[in-house]
Every structure is written in C-alpha cells, then in structure tokens.
Amino acid sequence: MAAKRxxxxxxxxxxxxxxPLAKKGHWSLGLKASMDDPELRVDxxxxxxxxxxxxxxxxxxxxxxxxxxIPNLKALSRDHLPLLKHIEKRGVELAEKSSKALKFxxxxxxxxxxxxxxxxxxxxDFDSPCLKTKKHWNSFTTDYFLDSKDVIEQxxxxxxxxxxxxxxxQLLKNPLVKDFCQSTLHWCSVQPHVSxxxxxxLVSQEHFDFxx
DNA sequence: GTTCTAGAAC
DNA sequence: GTTCTAGAAC
Numbered sequence: 001m002a003a004k005r006x007x008x009x010x011x012x013x014x015x016x017x018x019x020p021l022a023k024k025g026h027w028s029l030g031l032k033a034s035m036d037d038p039e040l041r042v043d044x045x046x047x048x049x050x051x052x053x054x055x056x057x058x059x060x061x062x063x064x065x066x067x068x069x070i071p072n073l074k075a076l077s078r079d080h081l082p083l084l085k086h087i088e089k090r091g092v093e094l095a096e097k098s099s100k101a102l103k104f105x106x107x108x109x110x111x112x113x114x115x116x117x118x119x120x121x122x123x124x125d126f127d128s129p130c131l132k133t134k135k136h137w138n139s140f141t142t143d144y145f146l147d148s149k150d151v152i153e154q155x156x157x158x159x160x161x162x163x164x165x166x167x168x169x170q171l172l173k174n175p176l177v178k179d180f181c182q183s184t185l186h187w188c189s190v191q192p193h194v195s196x197x198x199x200x201x202l203v204s205q206e207h208f209d210f211x212x
Numbered sequence: 213g214t215t216c217t218a219g220a221a222c
Numbered sequence: 223g224t225t226c227t228a229g230a231a232c
Contacts, residue, residue, distance in 0.1 A: 028213075
C-alpha cells in the first residue's frame with residue numbers, strides 16, 4: 001500500500017517549516033522543538049534558553065525556558081528559586097536591550113497550553129497581528145498572567161505556587177473591558193490591532209484614555 | 213499554542 | 223445574510 005499523502009499540506013511551506021525535525025510530536029511539545037530552532041533562538045546559557053515567541057502578541061515577545069524540564073508551575077519548589085530568579089534577571093536584561101521606550105512584563109500563564117515551564121517577556125504595546133482573540137488579550141492582562149516577582153515571592157513564603165485552575169479558565173472568558181479598565185489602564189497603551197479586537201467586542205474606545 | 217468549521221446567535 | 227463561539231483536529 002502506498003503511503004497516504006495529504007492533498008494540501010498547510011504549514012509545510014519553506015517559511016513555516018520547523019526545520020529538519022520533519023515529524024513533530026504532539027503540539028504541546030512544540031516549545032521543545034522551538035528551543036532547538038535556530039530561527040527562534042535568541043540566546044542561551046548554562047541554565048536557560050531564550051526564544052522568540054512563534055506567534056508574538058506584542059512587538060517584543062520572548063520566552064525563557066530552563067534546560068531542566070519542569071512540566072508546570074505546580075512542580076515548582078524552593079529548590080527552583082535560584083533558577084526562577086535567574087530567569088527573571090535574564091528577562092529584565094533582555095527587555096532593556098530590546099527597547100527602552102516600551103514597558104515590559106515578566107511572568108507566567110496560570111494554565112499554559114504548552115508544556116515546560118516558560119516565562120513570558122512581553123512588551124506592553126500589544127501591537128501584533130497575532131493578537132486576535134479575547135483569550136489572547138485576557139491571558140496577558142488579567143490575573144491569568146502571574147508576574148514572575150509574585151511567583152517567586154509566593155514560593156519563598158509557602159514553598160509552592162497556588163493556581164486556581166477553574167478560576168483561571170474563567171478569566172480567559174471574561175469580558176474584555178471591565179478588568180482592563182480598572183486594573184491595566186495605567187500601564188497599557190493600546191495599538192490598532194487591539195482596538196480592532198475591542199471594537200469586535202462592542203467596546204467603545206471613548207471610555208478609555210489610551211495614552212500612557 | 214493555531215486553524216478550521218458547524219451551529220448558535222444576531 | 224453576517225458574526226460569534228466552542229469544539230475537534232493538528
């Protein structure tokens with residue numbers, strides 16, 4: 001029997017190709033492949049690898065992953081504090097190098113889709129065509145986004161990270177505006193793509209002052 | 213994580 | 223008719 005061949009193979013164009021790794025594993029392991037992708041890799045040291053997010057949600061959006069394979073935030077303990085602090089330090093350095101004008105945040109998604117703990121380094125312009133959905137927006141602007149600083153502090157105090165999974169899921173579905181308006185207005189400048197998203201959800205921009 | 217799509221909602 | 227959403231596939 002001849003091997004089945006797809007008539008159409010999206011994502012297999014030369015540009016989108018992940019590289020020599022022809023067969024990719026389950027999608028949730030994608031970060032593992034990205035770590036080895038020279039196109040995405042920014043830097044590495046003895047503890048971490050720094051890559052560009054494949055679908056950046058802002059002008060600067062990086063991921064910092066430890067070589068050590070840590071499945072999720074629940075697996076973190078006091079043993080990881082030196083690593084977590086190193087990750088944050090590398091993130092801050094990277095942000096300063098990337099842009100002095102833009103504000104950045106450093107942190108973790110409460111319930112990430114991709115396995116292997118990774119810290120996001122993301123500028124707060126949110127100016128990217130990849131930022132398309134309410135879920136995207138909420139994952140970076142609600143409590144779904146856990147600041148590295150707070151994660152570290154929590155582990156120092158209690159030895160672990162508490163994540164309310166059901167609540168986290170709900171955060172992604174929440175309406176865009178109210179949380180945004182109350183808590184994130186002061187540090188966020190909103191760019192056209194986001195404005196579009198807001199319009200889509202019937203939010204009037206008149207309610208907001210988008211200047212920093 | 214993204215993309216595609218059927219069904220709901222408008 | 224269009225837009226929005228949730229679910230499955232990848």
